[in-house]
Amino acid sequence: MSKLDAYLHAATRDNTRRSYQAAARHFEVEWGGFLPATADAIARYLVDYAESLAINTLRQRLAALAQWHLDQGFPDPTKAPVVRKVLRGIQALHPGREKQARPLQLDQLEQLAQWLDAGITEAVVAGNRPAHLRHTRDKAMLLLGFWRGFRGDELTRLQVEYIDAVPGEGMTCFLPHTKGDRRYKGTNFKAPALAKLCPVSAYIEWVSLAGLTEGAVFRGIDRWGHVRSGGLHINSLVPLLRSLFSDAGIAVAEQYSGHSLRRGFAQWATSNGWDIKMLMQYVGWKNVQSALRYVEGADPFARHRIGVDSRVVN
Structure with missing residues (x-):
């Protein structure tokens, strides 16, 4: 590896590089897509995994595919209007609550x-x-x-x-x-x-x-x-x-x-x-x-709990 290649390699974190490689491999091998890809192919890929993958995972896959195209000198198909619109539709129809780790007290x-x-x-x-x-x-x-x-x-x-x-x-x-x-x-x-x-x-x-x-x-x-x-x-x-x-x-x-x-x-x-x-x-x-994202809001009723009269409820 030349010094130029070494510096280019170091510019991207190893975790990012691995996740991007895995995403490109998923698109080509598991889904059966072809790279470079068209915007329509990217949109169909999103549709096929809309119900099984979280929206953040889909965004990460798009970022990886975008970077692959840029690195190879091709236009980025993930910025096409059809891709953006499909992603918004997936988010609207499949809203997902972000999972957060339980805090250690x-x-x-x-x-x-x-x-x-x-x-x-x-x-x-x-x-x-x-x-x-x-x-x-x-x-x-x-x-x-x-x-x-x-x-x-x-x-x-x-x-x-x-x-x-x-x-x-x-x-x-x-x-x-x-x-x-x-x-x-x-x-x-x-x-x-x-x-x-x-x-x-x-x-x-x-x-x-x-x-x-x-x-x-x-x-x-x-x-x-x-x-x-x-x-x-x-x-x-x-x-x-x-x-x-x-x-x-x-x-x-x-x-x-x-x-x-x-x-x-x-x-x-x-x-x-x-x-x-x-x-x-x-x-x-x-x-x-x-x-x-890491801080939970204070409970405004923590000190003064409001009691409910059961007769009113009935």
Whole structure:
């Protein structure tokens, strides 16, 4: 690969590239379409999957097909009026409620931390290094993910050499690129040192136990207690979290995802007096719409419940 090709390749994130390749493959192989495509073919493709795919998935498929045509030097058929109109019609006839991960509450975070601490103590007594490593890693991942409001993919991309942690003071995590960082400037995220449920001490305990000096922070651990060289894959994070929640006694564990930590922190912050601007600056959101997706509105009747006289109802 030439330097030019390497820079062109680096301009697109790996996750985006994979999703776009999968969408183009779906259009050609599973649906049987031909690329380059006509606007009518794109419209028929949308119609055939209108009832089985979510509207956001269809939009992602359109974006992928549009990028394929642009990359190959062809006109973009997804911008044709017929395609736009069909998409609006699908949205009108098949409205879908956006699924959101269940937020992890502070008391649940404490329950998880206590369960992990008990597991760490038990593993140390039994000389079970694999369990000791896993529980220590999971505790650091949960506490840092919650108090920093990280998304799942951000947790999996953290690098030891980009983190500066000082016991009792705090820590700074540098990510070379984030979802909203289109110019690849990189972002520094600070996390606090706390009297309890401290992400700083949990992180230091993990990297010290695992002997990490560089590379991915959160990694897989085999049955013999060997820490892998590569980081956790984003696709393995959600099953890991759900298994952890279930083992710790958290109800409906299947409703949690990598976004549960961020949603939980956002709700904790707003319930403790953070305004939306402060929350956006801390988490790194660039627009209010992104922030509001994670924040549930306050219940105006929470303090003064309105009673209904049953005689009136009858």
